[in-house]
Amino acid sequence: MAMVIDAAEMRRRNKLTVLNAIRNHPGISRAALSESTGMNKATVSSLVAELMEEQFVVEAGPGSSTGGRRPIRLQFHANAAYSIGVDVQIHSVRLVLCNLDHEVAWERLLPMEPASMSSDELVSQLADSIRQLIHEAPKSPHGVIGIGISLPGLVNYRTGYIHYIPNMGIRDLPLADILQSEFHIPVFIDNDANCGAWAMYRAHPAVESLVFVNVGIGIGAGLVLGGQLYRGIAGLAGEYGHMTIDPMGLRCSCGNRGCWEQYASESALLALWNEVYARTDPGLRCTGFDVVPRLLERAQAGDENAVRAFAHVGHYLGVGLANIANALNPELIVIGGRLAASERFVREELEHTLRARTLPVARDVRLAMAEASVQAVGAAGIVAEETLLRTGDVAGGG
Amino acid sequence: MAMVIDAAEMRRRNKLTVLNAIRNHPGISRAALSESTGMNKATVSSLVAELMEEQFVVEAGPGSSTGGRRPIRLQFHANAAYSIGVDVQIHSVRLVLCNLDHEVAWERLLPMEPASMSSDELVSQLADSIRQLIHEAPKSPHGVIGIGISLPGLVNYRTGYIHYIPNMGIRDLPLADILQSEFHIPVFIDNDANCGAWAMYRAHPAVESLVFVNVGIGIGAGLVLGGQLYRGIAGLAGEYGHMTIDPMGLRCSCGNRGCWEQYASESALLALWNEVYARTDPGLRCTGFDVVPRLLERAQAGDENAVRAFAHVGHYLGVGLANIANALNPELIVIGGRLAASERFVREELEHTLRARTLPVARDVRLAMAEASVQAVGAAGIVAEETLLRTGDVAGGG
DNA sequence: AAACAAAGTTTATTCTATAAACAAAGTTGG
């Protein structure tokens, strides 16, 4: 089961170690690489030569001398290849083209409503957009090396199979296989929270463990623990949305009471607004996924009720996040999803509650908000990562 | 930083792969090892020869033929070495001597009250007991190879440093170093929940991820995720005791409200009993750590109030466990600590609540109760594991 | 200008896993 380490595998791993060291220390020299990795200078030179031949590494001129020959600065060639990230949401689809450093070269929000489409329609429209994007990709040594797809539901990363997506008509769809046989490059699918988590992990090189909390219609979390995305058994972990916050609290669609989602999601904000603040004025009511932008507008205009509604959600987000912080002791917690856009009105109450309810040792957890594109970028990043792991046998041509 | 893989490291890893394959498949032949690991027959033979020389593996006679030469059955030699496990609790200390298969060769409950001892007293008494145990250990090729210590508090696994143990006078003690310089064999310390988790992981070879919930005066959890003990940043994870179960609930010593510990620990049972069921009869009241045995006795004798008290705790244990099951989707949840002894009166309500509050995908999580010695056995096991990782340079002499 | 220092390369060596040939010890079928 690929557990053997032979000479080839040894070289592959050492090569990846060198590549990552260069990524994390741009401008490092061969000598410094030898020092920091512990490898012999000759080994480093040989591996770097291979990486340069593959165009993943380039020389970037001499550095400054420290009393002898000047070092040659090495750099990761982030534009050696591109990957495509797709973020399928209930009411939108986002496409990005990223280089190997998660930098977005091309981004587009498609005018689609996946919620009201059949599997076939969705697949064919995705394929059309991807085909176009591949066509428009900048020239690069390896071209477009893979496609990553972020999905808001139960998917199996290993098999590339969509089991079920709530609020959408998609079920039991081998999406990765379908697209792979269409485009002949690797296709990975993953949960949106996992994709977001991975993007944030790569954006914070010093962080080893983080929790990405995707706050949308429901709540899901992606866990990076010890530098690895933890997907749980059957590829399903991080279903924090149904964490019990109050045993005798609000009824949830899952059949229980007091689930976090009922207090701290978009749905919670919607219900709170319509049933409390907009109770006497039907004109104020929101209908669904318009709640965040509409309340955000009102809050910015000074509507105290809107501000209160955000604070309420912020408070309960803090309650749940404190549980996660205490349990997993991550270095960083990231809020993603549409609610992240209302940071200005959520963050204060959220952070206050979080700190107040976290044990002293976990209290200095950092808190960040994610941009709307992280899931797509993370999806693209996961593909790039999986491909670089196998450096040397990159498929596709530029 | 030991990230290089050279020829020696390659061989070490392959050797460990072979050793683990033999552990997991007792009686396997060299040919079958070659098949299952993917290594060449010659490589397997060579590695097995080394393992036999080190006495970690023995030949156990011929197997049955399948049309050719009969295979030679190989077995892990679990008694090639022993390790010591110590479980320090508030009111007791347990010592075990385990072989490499976590089998207990010697076990003893020491008549000690660590809560009322100074650091020096504790260390010297532990050292005395350990010295005696090393003396009485059975003869074996490698002798006693290390000491593992389970502690009910905040400890740093890497540095071997005790930061703080609640309800005890111990603080800022480099316990591992002290004992290591005394006995000259590796000493590891870890949180009791982590030790319990590791023991249960090893006791269930098919399980890749589990949560061990230690229910004592408080609640702590140990996490094995994807076959690895997850200790979090600063070696501190699994502080589930202060997970919020009810935002406006009971006050906790940590300053918050509604912490799980307040509903589902020994302390919770004690408070519930004294303040509700024993309210009118002071003679029934419990004083502290006697609550589980006393109520257990009453429940077994048919006292309905005692039965109700256990069921109450069982219910809230289920609420919290459902959160964990949803969040991490483990294959197995284990209840440890003193409360595990009252399985008969806790389990039904616990399991009912757990299943009712778990999402369908996580619902088939298995549930088990741990014996009182798991923490000590796990501590011994962690040492053995760490040592076998470095097979070839085992210290100590038999 | 001479001595020194650091970066990077070349060369000989050692260690590893592997493939292929081989030896050992069975089974099968007439």
Next chain:
DNA sequence: CCAACTTTGTTTATAGAATAAACTTTGTTT
């Protein structure tokens, strides 16, 4: 019972790897 076949395990020659040490290159220092 024996010859052909099968499977296990070992031996031998080979190729690929990282390494140490010598060496070249290109700087700085005195």
